[in-house]
Amino acid sequence: MKSELKYHIWTEGCQMNVADSRRVSSALERLGYRGTPRPEEADVIVLNTCVVRQSAENKAVGRLFSLKPLKKRNPGLVINLMGCLVGVKGHDKLRQRFPFVDVFSPPSDPGPLIAHLTQEEVRSLETESTQRRFALMDGDLLLPEAERGKLVSAFIPVVYGCSHACTYCIIPYKRGVERSRPAEEILTEARALVRQGVKEITLLGQIVDRYGKDIPDGPKLWDLLHRLHEEVEGLERIRFLTSHPNWMTDELLDAVAELPRVMPHIEVPIQAGNDEVLKNMRREYTAEDYRRLIGKIRARIPGASIATDIIVGFPGESAAQFQDTYDLLAELELDVAHLARYSPRPGTVSARRMPDDVTEEEKWRRFRLLEELQEGIAAEINARYQGEQVEVLFEDKVKGRWRGRTPTNKLVFVESEADLRGQILPVTITWTGPWSMQGALPLAKPQGGIPVPFHNA
Ligand code: SAH
DSSP: OOOOOOOEEEEOOHHHHHHHHHHHHHHHHHHTTTEOGGGGGGGEEEEEEEEESSSHHHHHHHHHHHHHHHHHHHHOOEEEETTOOOOOOOOHHHHHHHHTTTTTOOTTTOOOOOOOOHHHHHSHHHHHHHHHHHHHHHHOOOOOOTTTTOEEEEEEEEEESOOOOTTTHHHHHHOSOHHEEEOHHHHHHHHHHHTTOOOEEEEOOGGGTTTTTTSSOOHHHHHHHHHHHHOTTTTTEEEEOOOOOOGHHHHHHHHHHHHHOOSSSSEEBBBBBOHHHHHHTTTOOOOHHHHHHHHEEEEEEEEEEEEEEEEOOOTTHHHHHHHHHHHHHHOOOSSEEEEEOOOOOSSHHHHHHSSOOHHHHHHHHHHHHHHHHHHHHHHHHHHHTTTTTEEEEEEEEEEEEEEEEEEOOEEEOOOOSSSTTTEEEEEEEEEEEESSSEOOOOOEOOOOOOOEOOOOO
């Protein structure tokens, strides 16, 4: 038996997968495993996969095949395929296609891997592994060793799955029906994360503003925001994503407006700016509804930043319909637009019933037009920050510069020799671009002395 067992996790896709991978790390470390960035030296390799578009699925499958030689060299290696490539509906076909995979896990569930590993360990290490298994039960999320005391911003999934069924979307098939987590469990997890150094928490759900609506008399997202705000000491910032326009209630906007530690940033995808296309996508709102919502957000939360998602080249989208999306995006001037080219996903309504009739070339053309438009809008919005002082929460140092975010989720880089990790400091913005900004810490002048960098530690 080797003295130290090692694991390697590869994560693809959305923030939910990042959160799920962290949970797997936590469970593995409780079993005594240690993380390694090198798959060649790992005893357990987890691939946490995404299939939201064909390109993501291709990447996951490519990565999986690249592990085959490692498994051949080391038959004891445990390969765990996890996430949306596996899904919640069984994996017999995958087992045939990838016989070298040892364990298949649905999204968000470290259970199958841990059961596999502990069974194997029980043979060699009976009592100890039983104790370790109990340690796993206490529900507290223990951050992986490499992140404990270092991770500043963490995710907490609050709604698993999705029951909306937009016609293009594979997520409900892969992540199952909508299930909200009990508020107490979320609060416990938030406290555990804060105890381990986390300052900012982002609540996650496919439609996060539906939180609690699947539980009779359940708490709503605004209740949860209030409770996190009031009951979790040391939590400096709270965010949530992604919202669906139809569930963005006044109570929710009020909570964001009134609670100082809930950040003024809303992620609310429009997907298309033409009513016919929206109907075919089964989004259940109109372009005018969305326009009104943006107006309401801006009136209720002045200075809020807003991010959206858009799919170009949905089946049947004409040039004129695309132009509606372009014009609306130009009119609304949102801070961020995540753009995607339509990709038919097996099993979805659009893939079964609507021909993928916009050519790849045309999808790319529309994509680039929106990209260029949005770059200009973002550059203009961000330029308004020039010379302003903003509060930045610093997360980490990349290539010699500290990286942090403003309350509105703008990325800010600052040069400093001090250790800024986890601190919220006022920063004067000295340069802005469409995707990030640079700033400087103000100089504090002690009486009669030479100026020293301001520091609130
Ligand atoms: N439930 C969340 C996230 C869904 S996935 C939401 O409603 O926003 C993230 C984004 O991927 C979606 O917002 C959508 O813009 C894009 N997307 C989803 N399915 C897609 C598909 N079949 N082709 C292209 N983009 C897709």
